[in-house]
Amino acid sequence: MSSQIIESVNSKLKNPLTIMKKELMSYYTTPIAYIVISVFLVVTGWFFFSTFFLFNQAELREFFKLLPFVFSFVIPAVTMRLFSEEKNTGSFEILMTLPLSLGDVVTGKLLAGIVFIISMLLPTIAYVISMIIVGSPDLGPVFGGYFGAILLGGAYASIGIFSSSLTRNQIISFIIGLVLCLILTLVDKFLFFLPSSALGFAQYLSADYHFKNFTRGIIDSRDIIYFLSVMAIGIIGTVQILEERR
Numbered sequence: 001m002s003s004q005i006i007e008s009v010n011s012k013l014k015n016p017l018t019i020m021k022k023e024l025m026s027y028y029t030t031p032i033a034y035i036v037i038s039v040f041l042v043v044t045g046w047f048f049f050s051t052f053f054l055f056n057q058a059e060l061r062e063f064f065k066l067l068p069f070v071f072s073f074v075i076p077a078v079t080m081r082l083f084s085e086e087k088n089t090g091s092f093e094i095l096m097t098l099p100l101s102l103g104d105v106v107t108g109k110l111l112a113g114i115v116f117i118i119s120m121l122l123p124t125i126a127y128v129i130s131m132i133i134v135g136s137p138d139l140g141p142v143f144g145g146y147f148g149a150i151l152l153g154g155a156y157a158s159i160g161i162f163s164s165s166l167t168r169n170q171i172i173s174f175i176i177g178l179v180l181c182l183i184l185t186l187v188d189k190f191l192f193f194l195p196s197s198a199l200g201f202a203q204y205l206s207a208d209y210h211f212k213n214f215t216r217g218i219i220d221s222r223d224i225i226y227f228l229s230v231m232a233i234g235i236i237g238t239v240q241i242l243e244e245r246r
Contacts (some may be wrong), residue, residue, distance in 0.1 A: 019108025020115065023082070027116055031077070037120050040074050048127050060127060060137075064145045064215040068185045068208045071156050076177030078116060079160025082109050085243070088170045103155045106161060109234060113157030114150065120194045121149060139168025142246050151227035152207060156181050158234025165241045184208075184230075196227035 027033045048063045131137045154176075163177035164170075188206035203209050207230070210223040 001190070004139045006165075015104035016111060017107035019100070019105055019243055023109055024115060026184070027078075028111065033079075033116070036074055036078055037123075040070065040120055041123055042125035043070055045127075048124075056060040060131070060145060061215070062125060063124070064141075064211075067145075068152060068211055071153060072178060073184050073194040074120075074179035075117070075153060076163065076174045076181060079109075079113055079157055080164055080173040080177060082113075082161055083164040083238075084168055084170045084173045091095055099189040102242050103235070106235050106238045109161055110154065110158055110231065113161065114154045117157065118150060119120070119151035121146065138217070140181060142221055144217045147219070148211045148223070149226065151214075152211050153180055155184075155207060155227045155230035155234070157230040158238075159184075162234045162238045162241070165238045181207075223237075 044063055044066065047066050048060065050062070084174075128137075128139075128142055131142075148209045160173075160177040163180065164173045166176060168175050184205065184207040184209070186206075188203050188209045204226070210226045213220055213223050
């Protein structure tokens with residue numbers, strides 16, 4: 001029985017994993033991936049080491065505090081080409097003739113985005129090593145922050161993929177993705193403009209609010225469900241857009 005379940009899972013994942021491998025190869029054979037990673041590391045590294053040396057603080061608080069805002073720019077830049085470029089080159093039509101469902105295609109592209117985000121975060125482990133060498137940091141918030149960062153990145157990647165499905169123009173795709181990600185990042189900063197009856201709902205919509213719980217070392221199922229829900233909505237929305245234009 002268990003072997004049948006494993007076989008069923010493997011068969012369902014086969015197509016998305018194939019798409020994921022294809023997208024990852026296209027990521028790392030173009031300079032934009034290395035440019036994005038370099039910019040990300042320079043920006044986050046400056047904020048980390050500025051507190052590390054200037055304020056003598058062995059912690060990742062500033063790094064994680066900045067991450068949702070940086071992701072709002074970086075991830076749409078990474079995902080803007082996923083469907084826009086294929087529509088321009090005509091490869092999207094070829095992709096649609098293959099024995100793949102749109103759900104497989106979108107899921108595979110999202111998985112590629114998440115793997116790319118993980119590879120972008122991996123060099124920042126040097127920050128953690130630096131903290132351990134010079135101090136005794138609480139590793140609970142560190143592990144929680146990285147787990148939350150992967151979920152946050154996946155949520156923003158699904159938004160970027162959805163934006164890419166809306167247009168053939170990569171710049172327009174980037175702008176749409178940027179605006180949507182910034183809204184989720186900053187919505188809880190404008191709560192004082194809202195009536196008290198809407199505060200709870202607006203706060204729940206904030207990606208930054210949920211991410212902060214992870215950076216405190218709190219792993220709450222409600223926060224995990226939030227990010228997984230954003231990914232699911234992004235996938236479903238993208239599939240619907242592509243189905244209409246197929």
